[in-house]
Amino acid sequence: MNPEEIQITDWGRIFLGEVPGSFMLEVVIRIAFMYLVLMVSMRAMGKRMAGMLGRTEMAALVSLAASIGVSLQDPTKGLLPVVIIAAVVVTIQRFIAWRGTQSSDFEQKVMDDLDILVEDGCLNLEAMETTRVTQERMFAQLRHEGIFNLGKVKRVYLEANGSFSILQFPEERDGLSLIPNMDPELQESQPRAAEKLACTSCGKLMQKQSTTKSCDRCGKEDWSEAVHC
Structure with a gap:
């Protein structure tokens, strides 16, 4: 034409x-x-x-x-x-x-194999980078399942078909809060863990009185108060 x-x-x-x-x-x-x-x-x-x-x-x-x-x-x-x-x-x-x-x-x-994205309350950052799953995406998936404490998560598998399989610990545990920073009121309502900090990058826990500044799991130095729920 x-x-x-x-x-x-x-x-x-x-x-x-x-x-x-x-x-x-x-x-x-x-x-x-x-x-x-x-x-x-x-x-x-x-x-x-x-x-x-x-x-x-x-x-x-x-x-x-x-x-x-x-x-x-x-x-x-x-x-x-x-x-x-x-x-x-x-x-x-x-x-x-x-x-x-x-x-x-x-x-x-x-079909590819499954990947482990969370192990015993900590993010597997290497596997997440390989599978192109961001921390925000992972946290959103956990919140969708009613989980607001990373420490409660025993395993998260990314299946070959792209779905998530989540296993939780049966008992209450200390861990990184999954409540977004834009909701401070709900963050403050979560019970705090005694004398523990959580790495905001991977979720690794550390005692507050520790002299170590960087996370021994991911090397980052950004910490927040751990929650217990």
Whole structure:
């Protein structure tokens, strides 16, 4: 289309494009067919496609979406290529799923392994840097689970599918407060731990009377009063 052919008041072009109005009926048929292909493909790839997606499931879904988009919008593209692409994607996905049940090493290479982000009330900063999980993101996840004291957390696993698994200590413990600084009133309502400070970077605890200024876990020198809850 030449630039001079583009008019802001050309509502027919804006809403219908450069296809005849009869193509709208064809789009309905194409959408119904694509919907059927998607449902059959996802059913063939297993129940994981209806739950939280891993890397292979996400790749399969994106591949299907990419193949469908072109055939929906372009009247010159047929529907048979979509069926072929769907068959290939389903075959690859089912093979990966089957191969993963036969070899844990293969599954780990394809799906990745889990990472430990919190250990015994302290952040694993190295693992968080590797997985691109920030301290703010980690604290927000813990607060979402009703946890407001880092010391209560025994382990946080970042699963291969990107979800968090959180294990807590059953008893009350000392630790770094997870209440944000912008809410000082709620911070002050938390009971303070006796004679203990918490590193604001990793959560490591230290006695107040200690002469050490830097954290022996992360090397930072920023401390706050530990809480006990």
